[in-house]
Structure formats: C-alpha cells, structure tokens
Amino acid sequence: MAKTKSEIHRDAKHAEIVEAARRLFIDAGYDQTSMSRIAEEAGVAPNTIYWYFADKDALLVAVLDSLLTAALKRFVAKAMRPPQEPALEADLCWLLNELDHLKTLIATVHARVSSSTAVHTWHGNFHRAFEAVLSARLAAYGVHASDLASASRVSMFVVEGIAAHPTSAKDRRALVKWLAATLDRGAF
Amino acid sequence: MAKTKSEIHRDAKHAEIVEAARRLFIDAGYDQTSMSRIAEEAGVAPNTIYWYFADKDALLVAVLDSLLTAALKRFVAKAMRPPQEPALEADLCWLLNELDHLKTLIATVHARVSSSTAVHTWHGNFHRAFEAVLSARLAAYGVHASDLASASRVSMFVVEGIAAHPTSAKDRRALVKWLAATLDRGAF
DNA sequence: ACCTGAACACCGTTCAAGT
DNA sequence: ACCTGAACACCGTTCAAGT
Numbered sequence: 044m045a046k047t048k049s050e051i052h053r054d055a056k057h058a059e060i061v062e063a064a065r066r067l068f069i070d071a072g073y074d075q076t077s078m079s080r081i082a083e084e085a086g087v088a089p090n091t092i093y094w095y096f097a098d099k100d101a102l103l104v105a106v107l108d109s110l111l112t113a114a115l116k117r118f119v120a121k122a123m124r125p126p127q128e129p130a131l132e133a134d135l136c137w138l139l140n141e142l143d144h145l146k147t148l149i150a151t152v153h154a155r156v157s158s159s160t161a162v163h164t165w166h167g168n169f170h171r172a173f174e175a176v177l178s179a180r181l182a183a184y185g186v187h188a189s190d191l192a193s194a195s196r197v198s199m200f201v202v203e204g205i206a207a208h209p210t211s212a213k214d215r216r217a218l219v220k221w222l223a224a225t226l227d228r229g230a231f
Numbered sequence: 232m233a234k235t236k237s238e239i240h241r242d243a244k245h246a247e248i249v250e251a252a253r254r255l256f257i258d259a260g261y262d263q264t265s266m267s268r269i270a271e272e273a274g275v276a277p278n279t280i281y282w283y284f285a286d287k288d289a290l291l292v293a294v295l296d297s298l299l300t301a302a303l304k305r306f307v308a309k310a311m312r313p314p315q316e317p318a319l320e321a322d323l324c325w326l327l328n329e330l331d332h333l334k335t336l337i338a339t340v341h342a343r344v345s346s347s348t349a350v351h352t353w354h355g356n357f358h359r360a361f362e363a364v365l366s367a368r369l370a371a372y373g374v375h376a377s378d379l380a381s382a383s384r385v386s387m388f389v390v391e392g393i394a395a396h397p398t399s400a401k402d403r404r405a406l407v408k409w410l411a412a413t414l415d416r417g418a419f
Numbered sequence: 420a421c422c423t424g425a426a427c428a429c430c431g432t433t434c435a436a437g438t
Numbered sequence: 439a440c441c442t443g444a445a446c447a448c449c450g451t452t453c454a455a456g457t
Contacts, residue, residue: 074342078451079449079450090423090453147342150341150342150344153395154338154341154342157334158263193402200392205388207341208358218381221385241439241440275441281432282439286431287432
C-alpha cells in the first residue's frame with residue numbers, strides 16, 4: 044500500500060522525534076532529558092510530542108525498539124560473515140560492544156519497569172526474544188537441551204552485569220573467557 | 232564520649248528521617264517519593280531535611296547504609312548458627328531472600344550511579360566490600376585463589392540479575408543450583 | 420488531523436527570617 | 439544550631455484554541 048504525502052510527513056516527524064530522544068537519552072540520560080529539550084531538538088513545540096506518543100515512557104519504548112532493530116540488522120550482517128574463533132567468546136564480546144554505550148539506558152529500563160506498564164511489557168518481550176535467540180545460538184554450540192534455559196539466562200545476567208558495572212578491559216576479558224569456557228565444556 | 236541532650240535529639244531526628252525515607256523508597260520507589268512526603272512522614276517541614284542531608288541522593292545513600300548494616304547484622308547472626316547443607320546453595324538463597332524486597336532500590340542505585348557522585352562512590356565501595364566477603368566465602372568452599380575474582384563477580388551478577396528480573400521460584404532454584412554446582416566442582 | 424501557547428500541579432532546592 | 443514559610447526554576451502533562 045502506497046503512502047499518502049501526509050502519511051510520509053507524519054512518519055518523518057515521528058522518526059525525527061525518536062531520533063532526537065535516542066540521542067539525548069543516550070548522551071545525557073533519560074531523567075536528565077526533558078521533553079522540552081527533545082522537542083527543541085526535533086523542531087516542534089513541547090506538547091506536540093504528545094500527539095505522537097502517550098507519554099515519556101512510550102517515547103522511551105519507541106527509542107528502545109529503534110535501537111533493537113538497528114542492532115538486529117548488525118547482527119544479521121555479522122552472521123553472514125565467517126565466524127571468528129573461538130566463536131562463542133567472539134559472540135559475547137560482540138554483544139558487550141553493542142551494549143557498551145547503552146549502559147545508562149539499560150539501568151533506566153530496569154528502574155522504570157516497576158512504574159511503567161509500557162516499559163514493563165517491552166522488557167518482558169525483550170528478554171523472551173533475546174533468550175530464544177541466545178538459546179538457539181548455545182544449542183548450536185552443543186549445550187544440552189535441558190540446560191539451555193539456565194545457560195542463556197546466566198549468560199544474559201553476566202553480560203548485563205558487565206555492562207552495568209565499571210569493569211576493566213582485563214576483568215571483562217577474564218569474565219567472558221570463563222563464561223565461554225563453562226558453557227563450552229558442557230558444565231551444565 | 233557521652234552525648235549531650237541536643238546531640239541525642241539530633242541523632243533521633245536524623246534516624247527518623249532516614250527511617251521514613253527507607254520505608255517510602257522501598258514501598259513506593261525513589262522517583263515516586265517526594266521530599267515533601269518524606270518530611271510529612273518524619274514530622275518536619277520539607278526543607279528541614281536539607282539541614283541533615285545535602286540532597287535527595289545523600290538521603291538515598293544514608294538509607295542504603297542503614298539497610299546494609301542491618302543486613303550485615305543478620306549475616307553475622309546467621310554465621311553463628313550451624314550451616315545448612317549444601318552450604319553454598321543455602322548462602323546464595325539467603326542472599327536472594329535479602330535482596331528480594333530491595334529490587335526497586337537496586338535498580339534505582341544503578342540508574343543514579345551515572346548522575347550522582349555520592350551514589351557512585353557508595354556503589355563502588357559496596358561492590359568492593361561485597362566481593363571481598365564473597366571471595367573469602369568462596370575460598371572456604373575450595374575455589375582456587377586465582378579464580379576468586381571472576382567467581383565472586385559472576386556470582387554477584389547472577390544474584391543481581393535474578394533479583395532484578397521477574398524469575399519464577401522454579402527458575403530461581405535451577406539457576407542457584409547451577410551456579411553452586413559450577414563453583415563447587417571447581418570449574419574455574 | 421496536526422500543532423501550539425498558555426496553563427496546571429508538582430518537583431527538588433534555596434533563602435531570608437525566625438528561635 | 440536548628441527549623442520554617444515562601445519562593446524559584448523546572449518538570450511532565452493537559453486543554454482550549456488555532457489551521
């Protein structure tokens with residue numbers, strides 16, 4: 044279905060607001076970014092944002108979605124290239140790199156899960172989807188089926204922990220090495 | 232050194248404010264709790280709090296400290312009793328129980344680490360102290376010295392991850408079992 | 420349908436003034 | 439030294455009014 048001219052304009056405005064919010068949320072932080080600042084950056088009046096989004100949390104969810112689809116695109120591109128050995132370790136490092144500049148946003152999501160139903164449902168969906176992908180990946184590495192759930196969840200927690208806490212490059216390498224080794228050798 | 236009457240009064244007022252803040256931060260959440268509400272609960276004028284604490288973050292740090300010393304007291308009491316077998320698993324479960332009603336506060340700390348230097352330094356000190364205790368505990372369980380750092384950090388991240396994410400009792404048990412088994416068998 | 424100016428209720432914090 | 443009433447600058451959000 045072709046889009047009308049006004050629909051195009053609407054989508055452009057929508058994208059412009061999300062882009063401004065993404066930039067500001069990441070650079071300055073969610074709490075430190077006011078709706079007025081986002082509006083200014085997007086070239087609209089502050090209350091215009093409320094025509095496109097129910098509230099600030101809905102805008103946050105839109106930003107998270109845009110980041111997720113962008114990361115997914117990079118992930119697919121990466122999957123096309125020949126894997127780097129050791130593959131599992133490389134995968135975990137790639138994931139950590141992806142999350143590196145999002146640490147403040149991750150913390151924001153966890154903080155708002157309990158007070159915003161929109162963020163809460165997004166967070167639930169994200170973890171379900173992510174653990175499914177991670178499980179498939181780990182299964183390919185030979186992790187036993189009955190342990191996939193625990194294995195993927197532990198991986199997720201360790202990755203999130205590293206991302207959330209200041210960790211020296213050396214410690215980070217040691218942790219990734221340990222996690223990969225544990226999963227590889229079928230400790231489960 | 233004996234305390235003067237006014238010092239006693241001062242300490243009482245101080246404690247009363249911290250107690251009110253702790254109750255409200257845990258029950259309603261940090262962001263959802265206004266300074267006015269805390270003041271009301273503590274029976275003072277809103278701006279009186281600023282006589283005792285530099286800002287809301289300083290009050291948060293005071294609450295965290297009060298929670299930490301209380302938990303430490305329970306930990307010592309627990310250490311006096313004969314350990315429950317399997318000991319490592321029991322320790323991790325105890326820790327998870329301690330953190331259970333603090334999940335929102337943990338998320339708040341992680342969210343504010345990047346914007347408040349007071350919270351940032353508290354968080355750093357906490358992790359250093361906690362990993363030292365955990366390392367000693369794991370060393371007693373026979374974890375090799377060279378792997379203590381990674382082992383304690385992974386344990387910390389998994390425990391924090393479980394606390395931060397909705398986890399069924401069954402999944403929680405499975406994760407604790409896995410972590411204990413991995414550490415026990417000297418996978419490191 | 421889309422956008423705005425003006426307003427609302429509230430927030431953390433400050434300050435001059437009281438005791 | 440300790441506490442307060444009143445104010446400040448700002449916040450997310452709403453609403454009536456415009457096109």
